[in-house]
Amino acid sequence: MPKILSIEELLPLTDSIKLIDVRSPAEYELAHIPGAVNIPIFDNAERREVGIKYKVGGRDNAVLLGLDFVGPKMSDFVRQARQLARNKQVMVHCWRGGMRSASMAWLFETAGLEVFVLKGGYKAYRQYIRKQFSRPAEILVLGGYTGSGKTEILQTLKASGEQFLDIEGIAHHRGSAFGTLGQEAQPSNEQFENNLADAWRKFDHNKKIWVEDESRQLGKCGIPDPLFQQMRQAPLIKINIPKPIREQRLVKEYGTFDKALLKEQIEKIKKRLGGKNTSEALSAIDEGDILRAASLSLAYYDKAYDFGMSKRDQKKVITLDLEKDDPAENAEKIKDFLIKN
Incomplete structure (x- = not known):
């Protein structure tokens, strides 16, 4: 019999035992447990057909149809699982720990593998991770205007053990x-x-965790609310680097991109940038004057950042003036600043 593991028991094992996601390719592609490998018991079309058969003809007929689909593929499933197995062990999950994972677990056990099944399936994993973002942590936020090199500073801090x-x-x-x-x-x-x-789960939550000051939304990705609220309530170190230096960083970061792409991004902030500034920025890009376009863009981003900062608890904001765009040097200055304060 396969061993049933809770999500808390399973996740620590994912570094040593391969996790097999037996859901359909569409389910897997939408989202999956990091590190899991997809061996779908049904492809997308088969899953739809089995679902329709279940609704129209009942469970028994759906099971028979599923067996028709799975039968010819069973030997291939075993070959894939054996290739993935470490010490003849694999872990398996489906959507909610039901028939799909049970069937695959039986097949893999029959083929001589030791199998662990995730109790509650992927659904249990999703419930678990939502709770993890509420886990208290000593968060320290690095903030500052666009072009301050915050990400590189944080990567330098990470390289030093943070x-x-x-x-x-x-x-x-x-x-x-x-x-x-x-x-x-x-x-x-x-x-x-x-x-x-x-x-998040791999951090030592007894030690500080650095994050960059972010808006809730990054493109189509939204920071989960419990984590975002912790970030908003955490102490923030705001670094101030002169605007001309930040403009030069933007030129280095974006100056090599196609002009059409840069203009497309300017158009996205047209309403907030204003008609006159937008027109000037677009003209500057056409003329190859990326520095001018960066200066006009920063006028908007600096104003937007100041507005966001005004909503923070100012007692938790510490300002540090920096003179250069040198991530390694600035990281050391931030560490020294924290020691003294």
Whole structure:
């Protein structure tokens, strides 16, 4: 008999035992447990047919149809599972720990593998991770105007041993209208939450966790409310770097992109940038004057950031003036600043 594991028991094992998701490809592609491999018991069309048969003809007829679909594929399922197995062990889950995972577990056990099944399936996993974002943590937020190099500073802190939840990296979005440029395609919001939770659960929650000051929404990915509320209530170190230096950073980051792409992003903030500034920014891009376009864009982003900062508890905001765009040096200055304060 397969061993039934709770989600709390299963997740620590995912580094040593391969987790097999037997849901349909469409279910898996929408979102899955990080690290899980898809061996679908039904393809998308088969799953639809079995579902229709269940509604129209009842459970017994649906089971028979499912067997017709699965029969010819059983040997291939076993071959795939054996290739994935470590020490002849695999873990299996479906949507809610029902017939699909039970059937695959029986098949893999029959083929000589030791099988663990996730109790409650993927649904239990989703319920679990939502609760994890409410888990109290010592969060420390790094804030500052656009172009301050915050992400690179945080990555430097991470390299020195600090814990950094890279929300923008997980979302594949830099958090502005230009946020998708040069990034991989964004995951679904559900997959974003899964990936975020996977990073979150691996931290030592007795030590501080750094995050970058973010809006709730990064493109199509939204920060889960319990985590976002913790971020908004946490102490924030706001770094101030002179605007001309920040403009130069934006030129380096975005100046190599196609002009049409840059203009498309400017159009996204047209209403907030204003007609005159939008027209000037578009003209500047056409003329190759990316510095001018960056300056006009920062006028909007700085104002928007000030508005967001005004909603924070100012007693929890600490300001640090920095003179250069040097992530390594600035990371050291932030660490020294924290020690002294």
